[in-house]
């Protein structure tokens with residue numbers, strides 16, 4: 001089968017094999033791939049882009065992920081924790097200017113106990129009709145269960161790579177099996193689960209990426225972040241090459257054609273790597289964008305991968321800029337919360 005026929009088959013059946021995905025990723029023919037992905041996005045997600053406000057409230061982390069700049073062994077990083085009142089005030093400010101989803105993200109920081117996170121969820125939900133996505137890493141089943149009861153809507157926990165050996169090498173503090181177990185708990189508890197993975201991890205190949213995409217389907221996630229690996233100099237992988245932006249866009253496009261209704265962001269890592277990638281992602285299947293809403297003094301310190309220095313801007317001004325950009329590319333900001341897209 002030629003590449004166009006494979007793409008058509010995946011679009012028609014929503015099924016794919018490892019070999020089919022690998023062939024698409026290896027092919028230089030990208031125009032047809034991106035046009036089918038864009039068509040699929042329009043069919044299932046319309047022209048709406050969901051804007052999510054993310055509060056990165058702590059850069060303390062107990063984990064040792066070999067690629068991450070805020071891993072516990074990076075002693076050169078200045079650490080911060082936002083107070084609960086400050087987090088709620090930040091969420092309130094974002095909600096009042098129109099953010100309908102607040103993502104609460106941090107390293108795996110157990111200073112924020114089950115009770116503290118519960119209190120945060122309840123206080124933010126009391127602001128109005130706002131969705132909460134948690135992105136707090138691997139926690140106990142009872143934590144996840146309590147936070148769902150408190151009103152959390154979604155949970156983002158990227159699987160990072162579907163290659164079990166590679167996963168275990170990159171995450172010495174945990175295991176691939178534990179990661180999958182957490183993702184399955186989240187699904188069972190009724191969260192809208194999110195996962196995702198990186199392109200360009202040392203030791204990864206196209207077969208791994210095909211497995212990554214198929215794992216998203218198997219886990220039946222409602223959102224998935226696909227971004228390039230960006231080496232951070234203060235990590236053991238600091239000397240490696242960054243992942244390819246083009247390959248990331250191709251993986252995103254295949255994910256859209258296969259998964260249909262999953263929310264797929266134009267990831268920040270893709271945008272940091274190359275500003276044009278943001279627009280390219282919106283033409284390759286993406287329908288979501290996230291904006292940091294915590295104070296500028298914290299943004300630079302949430303240093304998972306290297307980025308340009310942060311320019312101090314007012315929250316409203318930032319939102320107006322992103323709205324104007326979205327209009328410029330012919331899309332509109334969605335006016336709903338952007339929950340899981342139902343099957344049609």
Ligand code: SF4
Nearest residue numbers: 061063065068071107
């Ligand atoms: S990737 Fe997440 S869990 Fe791993 S070190 Fe970074 S913040 Fe911690």
